[in-house]
Amino acid sequence: MLRLYFFISLMCLVKSDPDETCPSFTRLSFHSAVVGTGLNVKLMLYTRKNQTCAQVINSTVFGNLNMTKKTTFIVHGFRPTGSPPVWMEDLVQGLLDVEDMNVVIVDWNRGATTVIYNHASSKTRKVANVLKEFIDQMLVKGASLDNIYIIGVSLGAHIAGFVGKMYNGQLGRITALGYREPLGNIDFYPNGGLDQPGCPKTILGGLKYFKCDHQRSVYLYLSSLRENCSITAYPCDSYRDYRNGKCVNCGIPQKESCPLLGYYADNWKEYLKQRNPPMTKAFFDTAEEKPYCIYHYFVDIITWNKNIRRGSITIKLKDKAGNITESKINHEPAIFQKYHQVSLLARFNQDLDKVSTISLVFSTGSVIGPKYKLRVLRMKLRSLAHPERPQLCRYDLVLMENIENVFQPILCPKLQM
Known part of the structure; x- marks a missing residue:
């Protein structure tokens, strides 16, 4: 069964530039977004051996990737300006800090960079095909599907879902950041899932008005990787019931534990197995600023x-x-x-x-x-x-x-x- 946890080989893989000592995420301009970009997918591996300097890998060259360890893929979404995601480096380092694993950035900026959203979304299944081909080769080398974890942001969440479906729901875990409707075994709704505190309420807030609420999911996930902030969520039928204190029994001793948002949400899977169907919504509130704990x-x-x-x-x-x-x-x-x-x-x-x-x-x-x-x-x-x-x-x-x-x-x- 596909495990989704929610403050979702038509192209060649780009090889590393021999003159580039430490490969970096593709950086494009707004001009590229206007004229459009063809799809290329670059996979960049980080491990504790090369925590700050990526290795470009593909289905024949695996670099430091250890097949016996967890492999976490990070898949970004729509990039209307061509710039790299500002949160990417923090997410890579945060994951490596909490666990000795392989972290692979799926850089499909050449394809995601466009001012027309539909042009980017039309390429998501092709990106999923590239990941499928790569994971297939990992399995040949001894990797396990249980050790595959995909974190998808925005359109990256859709890519993660497509890959999960290709493996009939047998991937170890998927975290989808950026979708409102319930899709997973557990879906987290910060502040009810709508307007987020600290984000602009009107268009006068400029570009931040359009991306702040949506992007908050990434920053809430990042907060779960920090020791000073563990965000507790409360399984509930509605945000109103949560606000009225009707859904906090999981926080009472001798009851089941409350799920934690983000990386450690997986610790709650034993309770999910007892539910029929094994799905639940969980609500919580956050502060306006980092680390967001309430x-x-x-x-x-x-x-x-x-x-x-x-x-x-x-x-x-x-x-x-x-x-x-x-x-x-x-x-x-x-x-x-x-x-x-x-x-x-x-x-x-x-x-x-x-x-x-x-x-x-x-x-x-x-x-x-x-x-x-x-x-x-x-x-x-x-x-x-x-x-x-x-x-x-x-x-x-x-x-x-x-x-x-x-x-x-x-x-x-x-x-x-």
Whole structure:
């Protein structure tokens, strides 16, 4: 079965220029994009033996490629300006840092460089044929399909899919970066899969407006290769259910682990085997900037207002060092009823180990009209990422609408749920 994981020999292979000491990705100009380019495919191998200097390989010359190790192919997509992908070098180095493997860049810039998208997309099956021919020769030399991994970006994801189909779904793994509809065993949807935080919202953002959201998938994958940022995703039927805290059971001890975005998503495949069909959607939120990690907490609130109150909560945390992080839980109004606990999923850009003060703001969102009070019988803060941490409580608060209430929390009783 084809394993797809989702913050998809009509040409000759280009040989290395003998005068080029370290072969590099094909660099073309916008003029080339206007006049169009014929297809040539160049395969460039990086290993820990030649981590910074590529070897050009083909189906008869394999260089340092070790057939017993994992081989990861990186396939780029549409290149309307002819420039190399700015993320390519970081991705190569990140992969080699986390595992001793073969990393092969599939450089089809001569073919992908055009201002007409359909001209580039028409060449994708031919690129897939080149990869099929190369992998066939790898298999003859003793390689295993289980050790073949393809990372495809944009049109490169389609190429990866075509190769996977040629092998009847027997490739070890495919990661497709850049497609919205569910295709894989697990499909990741950062921030719901639409607009990404930190990206321009209007065309006034220039070229970044057209590529920022789409390109974010690559940078989120890159973040998974860094030790300081492991992005947790939550299997869920919808983004709304995730935002409402209905899909975080995988983060609770004694439950199945939550899938991690990116390179280590493969660790979740044992849980996928238990699903029928073995497919799932996973949602998560990200910060606006690198490394994009978000830290999840539950804010449990029990109120004792006589009447129902509807509104949003903004919570701010501060530690003794003066670090501050804030979460606005305002995606939809929360409904507070007397003596009923409301559990709100808060997302923070920083993970403060020891919180010294908490502030809460209640708002109905009304610009005109009376101001309301929210009478809080108990507030509790608990970390999802670190459930072993002590839970923090505060009792008997009155929140005046749009007025910040700052207080020092106390440890919750251990038996309290």
